[in-house]
Amino acid sequence: MLEIDKLSVSYGTVHALQEVDLEIAGEGVLHGVIGPNGAGKSTLLDAVSGRRRPTAGAIRYRGQDITRRSVAWRRRRGMARSFQRTNIFQDLTVREQLSLVAWRLGDDRISDVIEVMDLGDYLEERAGRIAYGVQRRVDVALALIGRPQLLLLDEPGAGLSAEETLRLFQHVRDLVGERRIAAVVVEHDVDAVFACCGVVTVLDLGRHLATGVPAEIRADQRVITAYLGSAA
Amino acid sequence: MNGQAATRVAYRRGAALVPSARGSRRILAGAAALLLFTIGAFAPQYLANDFLLRLADGGLLLGILALSIAFLMSQAGLVSLGAASVYGGVGYLFAIAMSQWYLSPLAAIVASMVVVTVYAAILGALIIRTTPLAFMMLTLAAGEMISHAVLLEGLRDYTSGADGLVVSFGGTLFGLEAGDFANSARFWPIVWTAAWAIGSAVWAVRRSRLGAVLRATRQNEERMRFSGFDTYGPRLAAFVLANVIAGACGLLHVLNSGFVSPESLGLGLSTNALVSALIGGTATSAGPLLGGVIFAFAQDQFGAHGLTQLLTGLAIVVFIVLFPSGVVGAWRDFAQWIWRNRNREAG
């Protein structure tokens, strides 16, 4: 689905990502990306989704090099993302924004998304007026419209309680499994990632440290030294 | 699954209920608008004197220009300071097309509108990408360049420099002679009809998908791109449309006044139109049109004492701070408040 090849991103003299290789193949599997602050998790997602131009390297999506494609192009071909800082249309109602995006992507079944994200009670509310947790769900819902093939979620749990985060992760895991799509989720909450992700990648200081099933990662000595040890 | 079924039922019930109520209200509103249009088109010629009509003609022209600015402001969040350069520029083009290129009046109109559209498309393509503040400055810059270009020595044969050009045409245009356009009473129905036509067009665009896309882009451009939208094309279309409106308004102006001068290109006029838009409120079609008329009458009242500029400044501050939705918006809020209070008393 997605091949990341020697991807580097620098901001001036700061190297946020250095020659990261990663392959997201598994259909129906949630792929978690974890790592300490400044590891380059969000930068990775920004580069893959087109928000940030890579300094070097290539990104291939369904066999095609998309490194220089526009954000909108990627979205129309099934690559969708959510945002760490809620990035929705504050002055539109939940229904207005979902149906506007659905119109663009030719999706005539937003009721599925509304159900999955449990937004039925908020459809006529202006997004800026609803609770933060619900806004987070609107953010993810916007990414789910149009039946995306590859879902990129940037800290969906940011600002949510551990319990809410876990529930959101379970939702996403089930959805990814049902639709047999690929999903990458960057997250701070390590417990939620280990509980719901089939594959986990660890980044540290802009470099790829390890990728494997949760059990392997938990046991990996390098990961423990660099990240988990300090977290636990 | 239950929740979903319930919401579906709710949609359907809503869908069945709304049209009948809304439909009859729509017919009523349409009839009222038609009545207002007809009365407005003919009554003033019998009720008002020549002086008032001339003022109203000018006010409505200013209102159409204000509508062009307000449309871009409310839909795309972009403030243009160069509306007058198109408004005046089209007058020069019209005059030059007839006197230098020997076109018929109608062909001159078409030619000048084509030039304006192409100009707006090229300028827009270059400046739409920048930040809103830079956009504002770039429209100012483009406008100032046009104003200065008109005064260039090398173009004096075409533009007559600071003296301005007398614009007149022989024969008829849409069955009317030059004198008809210059007559304030006969010009009124023309500008009134144009205001309604342009106002309705803007109203329709606002309610269209393009309007929805523009407003969403204004709120969150990044998320629009991440939702698969091209955010550049729609904004460019809005910019071109705003300029076409300003151009049409400029043509009406030059037909009416028979004269075009550097003043009709200047920043002063753009500011007046912007202020008119703020006075009326940018969110509706009627607001800026009304704002233009209010501005014209206020200018007439206070202009003689040299207070126009002071009042312009005051109007900007007062309307933005106290009545951000303008006269029309404030009126609507007031009507809603009365309505609610009456309902509360009744219930």
Added chain:
Amino acid sequence: MIPLLIANSLALASLLIMMSSGLALIYGLRDVINFGHGALYMLGAYLGYSIAHVAGFWVALVASPILLALVGAALENLVLRPLQRRSHIEVALVTLGLGIILGQVLIFFYGGEARTVDAPLSLAGSVTAFGLTYPIYRLFLIGVGLSSCALLAIWLNFSTSGLHVRAVSQEPSVARMMGIDADRLSLLVTSLSAALAGVAGVLAGPYLSVDPGMDVTMIVSCLIIVVIGGTGSIPGAIVAALLYGFVQVAGSVFLPDLAALAPYALLMAVLLVAPRGIGRGRVLD
């Protein structure tokens, strides 16, 4: 010829630097472009003219900026702070309206004709160096412009309040989390930039003239500079002011017919290459 050109563009740029770095400072803290900045400059110039008449140029150069700082504090407390939740374009338009009002009030008191201010005796006359005879007052102007530039750089880079100003300008949300009081900083910055406008106004008196159109001319120049420099970037504004001064002066020497267009052409040219300006400013939204 060339040294004269450079000296003249530096003199013009000195005024522009003081004005546009003030604009950039307010923008950094409040996200608002103060369209009334030209009117503040005009107020400074007219106050300077009146004070210089009574007490001499040097008193005016001190008193006028102090009075302007008070006006700046009023602007912050009565306009920018109460309106901080409104859209930035709206607040910018309010400052435009206030600027127009202030300009008209000044014209009401001082009349429509241009006033001239004489340079103080110690700065009158000219010096000859490198085969170039140049008015001392303009050298003084360049000196003040460059030293205010240096003082600003020192303040921003080496003092706590300067550091905080930079922090808020670059990452407002982070700065707020760090407990930086943006309101107090903004008061400081708005007063400071109004005072700078006052200095520029007094200095402009003997160099240009004091006339009713000076506010519009200045604000248009400054806006062009701030946009070229990258909104909110002070180094960008300084470079842009130097560039602008040069283009303006060179334009009036080599292409007098087209000189009025030169700044606009510069703006177009820069923004076509770098849509966000040459400095690293924050994005206006």
